Amino acid sequence: MTTTTAQKPASGGRRLRLRVDLRQYGILGALAIIVILFQVLTGGKLLLPANINNLIQQNAYVLILAVGMVIVIIAGHIDLSVGSVVALVGAITAIAIVQWDLPWWGAVVVGLLVGALVGVWQGFWIAFVGIPAFIVTLAGMLLFRGLTLVLLTGGTINALPEGFVAIGKGTLPQPFGTMLGGHDVITLIAAIVVVIAFAASQWRARRKQLSLGLPVEQGGILVLRLVLTSVAVLFFAWLLSAHRGLPIILIILSVLILLYTFVLKRTVFGRHVYAMGGNLFAAQMSGVKTQWVNFFIFVNMGVLAALAGIVTAARAGGAVASAGNMYELDAIAAAFIGGAAVTGGVGTVIGAVIGAMIMGVLNMGLSILSVDSAWQQVIKGFVLLLAVALDVISKRRGPRM
Amino acid sequence: MDDTTILTMTDIVKEFNGIPALSGVSVDVRRGEVHGICGENGAGKSTLMKVLSGVYPHGSYSGRIDFDGHEVQYRSINDSERDGIVIIHQELALSPYLSIAENIFLGNEIQSRGVIDWDRTNKEAALLLERVGLDENPATRVQDIGVGKQQLVEIAKALAKRVKLLILDEPTAALNDEDSEHLLGLIDQLKDQGITSIIISHKLKEIRRVADRVTVIRDGSTIETIDMAEPDANEGRIIRAMVGRELSSMFPPRAPDIGEEKFRVENWTVHHPVDPSRLVIDDVSFSVRAGEIVGFAGLMGAGRTELAMSIFGRSYGVGISGTVFKDGEKISTRTIDESIRNGIAYTTEDRKRYGLNLIGDIRVNISAAAVSRLAKWGIVDGLQEYQVAEGYRTSMNIKTPSVATLTGRLSGGNQQKVVLSKWLHTHPDVLILDEPTRGIDVGAKYEIYGLINQLAAQGKAVIVISSELPELIGLSDRIYAISEGRITGEVSRADADQETLMHFMTAGKDDVR
Numbered sequence: 074m075t076t077t078t079a080q081k082p083a084s085g086g087r088r089l090r091l092r093v094d095l096r097q098y099g100i101l102g103a104l105a106i107i108v109i110l111f112q113v114l115t116g117g118k119l120l121l122p123a124n125i126n127n128l129i130q131q132n133a134y135v136l137i138l139a140v141g142m143v144i145v146i147i148a149g150h151i152d153l154s155v156g157s158v159v160a161l162v163g164a165i166t167a168i169a170i171v172q173w174d175l176p177w178w179g180a181v182v183v184g185l186l187v188g189a190l191v192g193v194w195q196g197f198w199i200a201f202v203g204i205p206a207f208i209v210t211l212a213g214m215l216l217f218r219g220l221t222l223v224l225l226t227g228g229t230i231n232a233l234p235e236g237f238v239a240i241g242k243g244t245l246p247q248p249f250g251t252m253l254g255g256h257d258v259i260t261l262i263a264a265i266v267v268v269i270a271f272a273a274s275q276w277r278a279r280r281k282q283l284s285l286g287l288p289v290e291q292g293g294i295l296v297l298r299l300v301l302t303s304v305a306v307l308f309f310a311w312l313l314s315a316h317r318g319l320p321i322i323l324i325i326l327s328v329l330i331l332l333y334t335f336v337l338k339r340t341v342f343g344r345h346v347y348a349m350g351g352n353l354f355a356a357q358m359s360g361v362k363t364q365w366v367n368f369f370i371f372v373n374m375g376v377l378a379a380l381a382g383i384v385t386a387a388r389a390g391g392a393v394a395s396a397g398n399m400y401e402l403d404a405i406a407a408a409f410i411g412g413a414a415v416t417g418g419v420g421t422v423i424g425a426v427i428g429a430m431i432m433g434v435l436n437m438g439l440s441i442l443s444v445d446s447a448w449q450q451v452i453k454g455f456v457l458l459l460a461v462a463l464d465v466i467s468k469r470r471g472p473r474m
Numbered sequence: 475m476d477d478t479t480i481l482t483m484t485d486i487v488k489e490f491n492g493i494p495a496l497s498g499v500s501v502d503v504r505r506g507e508v509h510g511i512c513g514e515n516g517a518g519k520s521t522l523m524k525v526l527s528g529v530y531p532h533g534s535y536s537g538r539i540d541f542d543g544h545e546v547q548y549r550s551i552n553d554s555e556r557d558g559i560v561i562i563h564q565e566l567a568l569s570p571y572l573s574i575a576e577n578i579f580l581g582n583e584i585q586s587r588g589v590i591d592w593d594r595t596n597k598e599a600a601l602l603l604e605r606v607g608l609d610e611n612p613a614t615r616v617q618d619i620g621v622g623k624q625q626l627v628e629i630a631k632a633l634a635k636r637v638k639l640l641i642l643d644e645p646t647a648a649l650n651d652e653d654s655e656h657l658l659g660l661i662d663q664l665k666d667q668g669i670t671s672i673i674i675s676h677k678l679k680e681i682r683r684v685a686d687r688v689t690v691i692r693d694g695s696t697i698e699t700i701d702m703a704e705p706d707a708n709e710g711r712i713i714r715a716m717v718g719r720e721l722s723s724m725f726p727p728r729a730p731d732i733g734e735e736k737f738r739v740e741n742w743t744v745h746h747p748v749d750p751s752r753l754v755i756d757d758v759s760f761s762v763r764a765g766e767i768v769g770f771a772g773l774m775g776a777g778r779t780e781l782a783m784s785i786f787g788r789s790y791g792v793g794i795s796g797t798v799f800k801d802g803e804k805i806s807t808r809t810i811d812e813s814i815r816n817g818i819a820y821t822t823e824d825r826k827r828y829g830l831n832l833i834g835d836i837r838v839n840i841s842a843a844a845v846s847r848l849a850k851w852g853i854v855d856g857l858q859e860y861q862v863a864e865g866y867r868t869s870m871n872i873k874t875p876s877v878a879t880l881t882g883r884l885s886g887g888n889q890q891k892v893v894l895s896k897w898l899h900t901h902p903d904v905l906i907l908d909e910p911t912r913g914i915d916v917g918a919k920y921e922i923y924g925l926i927n928q929l930a931a932q933g934k935a936v937i938v939i940s941s942e943l944p945e946l947i948g949l950s951d952r953i954y955a956i957s958e959g960r961i962t963g964e965v966s967r968a969d970a971d972q973e974t975l976m977h978f979m980t981a982g983k984d985d986v987r
Contacts, residue, residue, distance in 0.1 A: 281857070285857070285860055285861075285864075339853055339854055339856065340849075340852050340853050340854060341845050341846060341849045341852050341853075341854060342852060344838065344841070344842075344845050344854060345845075347831070347834065347838065348831055348834065348838070348842055351831030351832070351833045351834045352827075352828075352830065352831045352832065354827055354828045355827075355828055355829055355830055355831055355842070356831070356842070357789070357810065358789065358810065358820070358822060358828050358829070359810075359842045359843040359896070360787070360809075360810040360811040360813075360814045360843055361842075362811060414833075418831070418833050418834075419833060
């Protein structure tokens, strides 16, 4: 307390240094270490172009769920039902295509609507009746899994059309062919555009912060950060481009990440989510309509779970009742590994994405090493515990609130 | 210590972070008497009882405690209970889903080798219930009996521990007249059975009814012990001893410019959220004019915060009735959102719990109550938000390098300025400030007083709720005193002194009008 009050207020043009958020960089560092570790352990197999493509496609569902889950967790709730919703939406979408003869895009719309309805149902009980989300979504976990079994009558639905399967497995066509010895042109161009856009936006944000006298990170650190991220993005794009065209799912994921980062950081809704997680009473006393915010958080989670369900069905090329089993735990783990606080109020979309990537790399690396799936679970369990323990311990050591 | 004295506390000093809460309190309690302890909010009564019962262990305070003939050094509440000292707190500590008998012997079970003897438990419980005059089956769950009866269960529980000194903290605060009368009668009976009691109460009439002697504490020191058998020992004498706290702060100069009536509340009635049969606010009417600072004085539990919160978006209580007017027109304050849109702001007495997001920075805290003012199509204009927050940081003199500082890291005074900024940003016409200077240092207090004066000068109607009488007298143009949910007096600045206010604040509801 005394240190903050002792400092002089910012005055015209004085640069304030932002203390580096070690925790945020810590997760990134952990991801890098895990990637390098498995690259070495697998004798270079982890970063083979085909494996990178698989990594993205196999883990798309975690990323999508983690984006919704981190919002749920920031607001101080939990959602245990998303795995069952994945199965239910996969089944209904497949039925819509095969039995109702809907075009595949029509079936996707139906699937997303079902997800929204699921969210309305759960959001109603949580927000307006006041039943804890843990209970409502535990009930939903059983309910939606059961409904899926009823709909599929124990069987599976296969032979989904190509257009639908492409959502999960497809790549963009390669009208410009390849270059530099078989690297997809569109993927490389997309990577360069992303790098430039990211650098430009960071630079603009910094200039704005400087002009307002806001604290900024040191110029050197910013440059270092930009260089490192650019190198990483270009490197992975280079590897990926050697496989086939740009994966369609990667485009969907990028849009989601950008959209939800914006929603949490810049919208009134996002502001209310953080305010409620930080101090529910204070948010209520400030006039935040907490019931409606809670309701929409779960509607949103339902829609995202539906999208994950569609992606899962598309990748599998069919619907099975066991789809999405334990997905909720992957998503929850990703959010917590990515720095969301168990008590709510803290968390970012990008953190959850990195958390999901850590889980994904672990999955893939351990599979390549043909580690028994039983031991894979043990290892993932330890990683989750370690990540949250670090968070709790670092908070206890930090300045007391 | 002679045999007629059961407890002597000598020169007790207790500090919190260097700030004294008790600065040399001495009390002696005679064997078999009922001893009253009186004092204003924050005088140190509760701290003293926590020292006595070992909640603050020996070593964390200085001074000497003698009980039952020898010096004692309690390290925990278990130590003091072993000696027969039992405290019954204002907030009852019973487990609602357990039976009366189970509660009476909770932590003190009649058992052999870990197995409870239920026959003996129920039989003993029945005997104890008879002693406290409670006609209930010991197997009844505690949640199924009223608060008054629960209080008796607490006393039965104390008797089961073979209590020698029973301490009752505001025992009748939550009781109706009938239950209060029964309880006071029981205290008399226990006295006949040789049990000594200490009773802490704001209700001076009750103190006069049961207490043999009364010790008055003010600002952490013993003022005097009054023998109630003396001819001049009455409520007036106790009040004179209670008040007279030093004027610890200076007040910035102000020339009031009071206009038309801005805000009026009529026939406001509120019931308790848990026990709807209890009236918390009973037919209260008051008004505030533009540019006027109106104080609300009341002791703990009088209903000041409950009044404010029930008006502000009905955030407290059930069965609320009454009318709110602003500028002569009836307005609705049914939700907090509606109250804010109608130009009412309320800053809570507990800013950490209800006022701030401590893990959020100053910027998001300031914008929290009116973020839609800074947004278009649901998207927050970060630049404008920053400029607004920065504007308040400068004008309110929030001492921090930038608005990116987390509010949890600020001092109490700066936190309070953030809370005030948040509410000013809603552009209110009526501000209700609940304990605006609680827990902040003298310098910051002076600044807050200056801000309150400025708000009044801008023509806003300002209501200040405070436990500190000098503060209310120094700030307000007019003061309402509230007691047991009713307005018991209205005093203008010219007539306001601590003794007059305390008379109103301790008045029972029968004394009104």
